[in-house]
Amino acid sequence: MRTGGWHGWSQTLADAIKLLTKEDILPSGADPVxxxxxxxxxxxxxxxxxxxxPFAPGIQFADLxxxxxxxxxxxxxxxxxxxxxxxxxxxxxxLYGAMRGxxxxxxxxxxxxxxxxxxxxxxxxxxxxxxxxxxxGWGGMGxxxxxxxxxxxxxxxxxxxxxxxxxxxxxxxxxxESESELVAGFHTEYSGLRFAFFFLEEYAAMFATSAVATxxxxxxxxxxxxxxxxxxxxxxxxxxxLAFLLKAMFLVCxxxxxxxxxxxxxxxxxxxxxxxxxxxxxxxxxxxxxxWEAWRAMP
Amino acid sequence: xxGEVLAFSLFSAMAVGGAGLALFHRSAIHSAFAxxxxxxxxxxxxxxxxxxxxxxxxxxxxxxGILVLYLFGLMLVPPEGEAPRPGRxxxxxxxxxxxxxxxxxxxxxxxxxxxxxxxxxxxxxVRGIGLALLTPDGWLVPFEYASILLLAALVGAVxxxxxxxxxxxxx
Numbered sequence: 001m002r003t004g005g006w007h008g009w010s011q012t013l014a015d016a017i018k019l020l021t022k023e024d025i026l027p028s029g030a031d032p033v034x035x036x037x038x039x040x041x042x043x044x045x046x047x048x049x050x051x052x053x054p055f056a057p058g059i060q061f062a063d064l065x066x067x068x069x070x071x072x073x074x075x076x077x078x079x080x081x082x083x084x085x086x087x088x089x090x091x092x093x094x095l096y097g098a099m100r101g102x103x104x105x106x107x108x109x110x111x112x113x114x115x116x117x118x119x120x121x122x123x124x125x126x127x128x129x130x131x132x133x134x135x136x137g138w139g140g141m142g143x144x145x146x147x148x149x150x151x152x153x154x155x156x157x158x159x160x161x162x163x164x165x166x167x168x169x170x171x172x173x174x175x176x177e178s179e180s181e182l183v184a185g186f187h188t189e190y191s192g193l194r195f196a197f198f199f200l201e202e203y204a205a206m207f208a209t210s211a212v213a214t215x216x217x218x219x220x221x222x223x224x225x226x227x228x229x230x231x232x233x234x235x236x237x238x239x240x241x242l243a244f245l246l247k248a249m250f251l252v253c254x255x256x257x258x259x260x261x262x263x264x265x266x267x268x269x270x271x272x273x274x275x276x277x278x279x280x281x282x283x284x285x286x287x288x289x290x291x292w293e294a295w296r297a298m299p
Numbered sequence: 300x301x302g303e304v305l306a307f308s309l310f311s312a313m314a315v316g317g318a319g320l321a322l323f324h325r326s327a328i329h330s331a332f333a334x335x336x337x338x339x340x341x342x343x344x345x346x347x348x349x350x351x352x353x354x355x356x357x358x359x360x361x362x363x364g365i366l367v368l369y370l371f372g373l374m375l376v377p378p379e380g381e382a383p384r385p386g387r388x389x390x391x392x393x394x395x396x397x398x399x400x401x402x403x404x405x406x407x408x409x410x411x412x413x414x415x416x417x418x419x420x421x422x423x424x425v426r427g428i429g430l431a432l433l434t435p436d437g438w439l440v441p442f443e444y445a446s447i448l449l450l451a452a453l454v455g456a457v458x459x460x461x462x463x464x465x466x467x468x469x470x
Contacts, residue, residue, distance in 0.1 A: 034332065065423030066355050073355045076363025080335060083370045087328055095374065102371040109363065126425060 022192035027089065030189060034088030039190065039197035042081030046201040048074045049208040054129040056221045056240035067128040068120070068212065072113055075167065075208075078201060079105035082169075082176060085198070086186040097185025100267060101176035104166055107274040108173075112163035114282035118156040118289035119144050119216040128212070132220030140226040143219035148296070152289045157217045159282055161251070164209035166274065168202060171259040175267055203252075210251035211244070218247050306347050313340030327376075331369050338362045352424045 026032060052067045054060045064070050079102060086098020122144060123131040135142045145153045166173035177185030187198045214220060221240030229236055265273070317337030321330040338361045345354035431437040 034329075064351075065425060066351055069352075069359070069425075070355050073359035073363060076359055076367075079367050080332075080362065080370070083367065083374075084332060087370075087374070099371065099374050102367050102374075106364070106367050106371065 016196070019196040020193055024192040024194060025189075027091070027189050029090040031088040031090060034084050035189075036194075038081045038085035038088055039194040041084065042078050042201045043197040043204075045074050045077040045081065046204040046208070049205065052128055053208065053211045054132050054215055054220055055211075055244050056237040058237055059241055060129060063127060063129045065127055067126045068116060068216075069126045071208070071212065072109075072116075075205065076105070076109060078205065081201075082186050085190070086176075089186070089189040091189055093182040093184075093188050094186050097176040097178075097182050097188070101169060101186060103267070104169070104173060104175060104270060104274075107271060108163045108166035108278070111159060111274065111278040111282040112167050114279070114286050115156045115159040115163055116212075116216065117286045118149070118152045121289050121293045122147065122149055122153075123216075128215045128220070132215050132222065135219040136222050136226070140222040140224045141219070143222070144217045149289065149292055152285055152292060153217060155281070156285050156289070157213065159278060159285065160209075160213055160217075161254070163278060163282075164213075165255060165258065166270070168205045168209060168255075170202070170206065170255055172262040172265050173270055174259075174264060175270060178264060180264075206252050206255050207248060210248040210255070213251055214244060214247040220244060303347060306343065310340045310343030310347060313337070314344060315340075327373050328370070331366065331373055334369070335362055335366055338366065349422075350424060352428055 026035060049071050051061045052064050052071055054063070082101040082105075083098045086094040086096075086101065089095075119131065120126060123134050125131055125134075131144075135144060138146070144150075145157060147153065165171075169176050175185075177187065179185075182188070187195055190198060221244040223239065223243035226236065226239070229239070313336050315337075317333045317335070317340055320333035321337060324330045324333055338357060342354040342357040342362075345351075345357060432442045433439060
């Protein structure tokens with residue numbers, strides 16, 4: 001269906017309505033419980049990630065002491081949803097997709113979590129809010145990538161982005177769904193709203209990981225010139241939220257841009273990259289960050 | 300107070316029900332997915348007790364790590380159909396478990412429970428756990444012993460899994 005006048009602005013709305021009203025199909029060979037539970041689990045865990053994101057001063061659902069740790073744990077539940085969907089569909093392609101998803105997620109969770117250790121050590125907190133507040137120096141430019149630990153911050157930032165691409169099953173790591181060989185991978189059998197949940201989860205998780213990268217590396221809501229505003233100005237939450245969303249959406253755009261630039265990797269290349277390059281790099285960065293922070297903390 | 304009781308009932312039902320389903324379901328994959336409910340229920344119980352770090356670790360390690368590996372392993376195994384119904388073996392198991400259950404119930408009945416409404420507000424436990432595990436006055440030495448044990452287990456696993464060198468088969 002094609003709609004929308006100027007630049008197809010209403011296409012997204014039309015797509016959403018189309019997906020909501022499409023027939024919901026339960027394949028006759030599928031496992032009815034697992035097939036229905038999988039999209040709910042995936043969507044629920046993707047939405048729960050948003051609870052700890054600090055959008056702007058005073059705009060955050062819950063400032064958990066465990067912020068990022070909670071987010072990582074919740075994000076790991078989507079993998080189980082993918083496996084559940086692949087198995088419950090009772091389809092060879094779905095099962096292959098699910099197995100690839102499991103292998104990929106188990107491999108890239110390690111560099112993903114390790115790449116977060118340099119900022120966690122730098123700010124000394126799991127809380128995304130606290131980390132953002134610590135980056136307000138230099139008139140709003142005291143971001144972690146511009147701090148004295150920039151030589152650890154910049155590689156760990158790119159490492160985090162790469163690992164989160166794999167964790168969110170985005171190209172060039174979209175093997176669990178690879179359309180050219182597995183039809184649509186783990187969600188081949190899904191239609192209508194349940195399919196929309198898988199799609200929405202992917203984009204919600206992309207935004208959530210971009211928001212984490214923003215909060216830890218790119219200063220969160222802090223923007224240059226924020227010191228010009230009066231203390232406690234009513235504009236600060238609005239402009240802060242705008243800065244945060246702009247940074248996070250820029251990273252989302254980078255992820256989409258990478259998707260259309262790089263071809264899909266083979267499964268052995270994905271595994272090689274994860275285990276032989278990214279994991280040792282992440283371990284090295286962790287040691288470097290720990291050494292640097294310990295050196296700085298010395299009297 | 301009622302909220303806590305409600306949460307406790309819900310999470311314990313999840314934990315016990317999931318574990319029971321994992322034990323008695325006849326398909327291995329379904330048992331593995333039932334474990335997910337059990338793990339999440341236990342995490343909820345930890346949260347109810349104010350152990351936030353433990354709860355999140357439970358989800359991250361058991362649900363996100365170990366369960367994914369279980370499922371991956373189960374998918375590599377050829378399907379054998381469903382397990383046979385537990386017949387008389389179940390009776391033997393119940394008989395074996397009964398003394399333990401009786402002991403536990405007696406133990407619980409004899410313990411005294413404080414007034415939960417007088418407990419302090421729960422606060423984050425990460426800092427306390429970090430200081431306890433990684434300072435010399437805390438549990439640093441046992442913690443490091445545990446990590447050496449795990450490292451030895453990892454090296455052993457790699458050694459066992461490694462493809463052995465091609466043997467000389469010539470007579």
